[in-house]
Amino acid sequence: MVVSDVAGSQSRYDAVLVGAGIMSATLAALLHELDPELSLLMVERLQAPGLESSAAENNAGTGHAANCELNYTPLQPDGSVATAKALAINTAFERSLEFWASLTEKGKLLPQQFLHLVPHISVVFGDADLAFLHQRFQQLSALPAFASMQWSTDVAELAEWMPLVMEGRANAESVAATCIKRGTDVDFGLLTGAYVKSLQASGALELSCGCEVVHLHRLGKHQWNLDLKHSSGSRSVQTPFVFLGAGGGALPLLQRSGIPEAAAYAGFPVSGQWLVCSEPGLTARHHAKVYGKAKVGAPPMSVPHLDSRWIDGCRSLLFGPYAGFSSKFLKQGSRLDLLRSVRRSNFRSMLEVGFKNFDLVTYLLSELQQSEKDRFETLKQFLPNAQLNDWKLSVAGQRVQIIKRTAEGGRLQMGTEVVSAQDGSLAALLGASPGASTAVTVMLEVLQRCWSERMASESWQQRLRKLLPSYGHDPNSEPLLLTQMRIRSNKLLNFT
Numbered sequence: 001m002v003v004s005d006v007a008g009s010q011s012r013y014d015a016v017l018v019g020a021g022i023m024s025a026t027l028a029a030l031l032h033e034l035d036p037e038l039s040l041l042m043v044e045r046l047q048a049p050g051l052e053s054s055a056a057e058n059n060a061g062t063g064h065a066a067n068c069e070l071n072y073t074p075l076q077p078d079g080s081v082a083t084a085k086a087l088a089i090n091t092a093f094e095r096s097l098e099f100w101a102s103l104t105e106k107g108k109l110l111p112q113q114f115l116h117l118v119p120h121i122s123v124v125f126g127d128a129d130l131a132f133l134h135q136r137f138q139q140l141s142a143l144p145a146f147a148s149m150q151w152s153t154d155v156a157e158l159a160e161w162m163p164l165v166m167e168g169r170a171n172a173e174s175v176a177a178t179c180i181k182r183g184t185d186v187d188f189g190l191l192t193g194a195y196v197k198s199l200q201a202s203g204a205l206e207l208s209c210g211c212e213v214v215h216l217h218r219l220g221k222h223q224w225n226l227d228l229k230h231s232s233g234s235r236s237v238q239t240p241f242v243f244l245g246a247g248g249g250a251l252p253l254l255q256r257s258g259i260p261e262a263a264a265y266a267g268f269p270v271s272g273q274w275l276v277c278s279e280p281g282l283t284a285r286h287h288a289k290v291y292g293k294a295k296v297g298a299p300p301m302s303v304p305h306l307d308s309r310w311i312d313g314c315r316s317l318l319f320g321p322y323a324g325f326s327s328k329f330l331k332q333g334s335r336l337d338l339l340r341s342v343r344r345s346n347f348r349s350m351l352e353v354g355f356k357n358f359d360l361v362t363y364l365l366s367e368l369q370q371s372e373k374d375r376f377e378t379l380k381q382f383l384p385n386a387q388l389n390d391w392k393l394s395v396a397g398q399r400v401q402i403i404k405r406t407a408e409g410g411r412l413q414m415g416t417e418v419v420s421a422q423d424g425s426l427a428a429l430l431g432a433s434p435g436a437s438t439a440v441t442v443m444l445e446v447l448q449r450c451w452s453e454r455m456a457s458e459s460w461q462q463r464l465r466k467l468l469p470s471y472g473h474d475p476n477s478e479p480l481l482l483t484q485m486r487i488r489s490n491k492l493l494n495f496t
Helices: 022-034 084-105 127-141 155-161 188-202 247-257 260-264 337-341 347-356 358-368 372-382 435-450 452-456 458-467 479-492
Strands: 015-018 040-044 115-117 120-125 150-152 175-180 184-186 205-209 211-220 223-230 233-239 242-244 265-277 289-291 305-311 314-324 392-395 399-406 409-413 416-420 426-431
Touching (some): 015 022, 015 223, 015 233, 015 247, 022 040, 040 211, 084 458, 120 127, 127 150, 150 155, 155 175, 242 247, 247 260, 247 265, 247 337, 247 399, 260 265, 260 399, 260 416, 265 372, 314 358, 347 358, 347 409, 399 426, 416 435, 435 452, 452 458
Parallel strands (some): 015 040
Antiparallel strands (some): 115 184, 211 223, 223 233, 305 314, 416 426
C-alpha cells in the first residue's frame, strides 16, 4: 500500500519508475502481475504517458522481429551472414506477443487498438546485394523462426508484394525481395497508455505527470530518496528500487545517482526525420513494411524503409529515416543535454568513438546538408513514381546511442543495455532500437538482476509460467514450443 502524509511530506513506494514510456510501463505491468500488492509510482516530466520516444509519430512502429532488418544479419568474411542477433531479437518479440496475449486474455488489453498485422519485406537492388539477400534467405529460412520466409525475383510477384515500389522501375534493374507475412505495426504510445490505464484502475500505480526528478541519492542499503518537482510544489519519496526508463533522459539521471557503474557510459544523440504520406489512394495500395539496405559506409541507423502505419486509427505511409544531429537527449529536451553529460570518466571514450566512427560523423554531416530535393530523390529510389506534393516532413524522436568505456577503449554500441547498481536497488535502460519491441525480455532481465530473490520464489515462478508459458525455455532449440507460442498468440491477438 502507498504510505502518504500531508502535502510536502515523504511518501514510500515499493518501486519508483522514472519516465512514462513503453519500458517503464512494461516493467510496471510485469511487477503488478507478479505481485498485485506492490505500490508503484511513475514519474513523467511531460503531461501524459508515452509522448516522447514511445509516441507513434516518433518511431517507425515496426514490431522488430528481424524479419526484414538487414543490419541484424551482417555479412561475414566467409560470405555467410551472422544469424545469432536475428534469432535473439525474434525470440524477444515473440515473448512480447506472448505477454500481450496473456493480458488480452485477462481483459487488460485490446490488441486491435495498438497492433496491426502487416507483411515484413526486405528489398535490394543490384547483383551484389541480391547475392547477399539470397544468402540471408537460405540461412534464415532453414531456421524454424524464419521458416515462412519467401524469396522472389519475379517482377509480377514483387509487384503484388509492394506495388508502389515496383511501379515505374526500369525493367533492366535487378530486384529481389524476401517476405514474411506475419509481421506487425505497433503503436507503442497507445500500448503504453493502455498499460498505465489498467494499472491505475487496479489502484497499484500512481502516475505523476508534469513532474521531474531534481535529485536522487542513497539513504542506505536498498534505500533511495528522490526529490520531485511539480508545478504545484515539491515532495520527496523513498523506495527500495528505482528504474530509470526515461529514454534519452535516463543517462543524466544515471549519472546523478552516483553509482559506480554509471562512470563507464556516455551518450551520442541522433535526431531523425521522416517523410509522411496520408494520401488515401497511396496508403490503401501499400500494405507492408519494406526495408532496404544501407549504403556502403553508412551506419545501421540509416537503413531506408517504407512503412504502412496506423496512428490514432488512421493509415499513413512513412519513409526514412533521415538522420541528423541535435545535442538534445530528448525531443522536448535541452540543447545543453550533451554538454552536461560529459564527465572526466567518459570524455576519453567519447573522443575515441569519434575517431573510430568517422563514417558516422561523415554520414550525419551529409544528412544535415540535405535539401528537400535531396530527401525526395532518396525517396524516389524506393518509389520511382513518388510525387513531392504527397509527402510532408515530420520530426521523429531523439535517440541516444550508447558510448561505453571498455578495456579496448571507447565503443559505440547499438541496441539497448541495462545498467544496474551492484545491490540491485537501481537500474537504468540506455540505448535505442529495437528496444520497444523487446521490452518484455529486457524488463525480465531487470527483474532477474534487481529482484532476484523474488524471481526465484515459487510464487513468482508460477505466475511467470502462467503469464509467459514459454518462460525458462528457448524456442529456437524447441521448434514445437515455438509453434505452440505462435498458435496461442495468433489466436488471442486475433492474427487472421
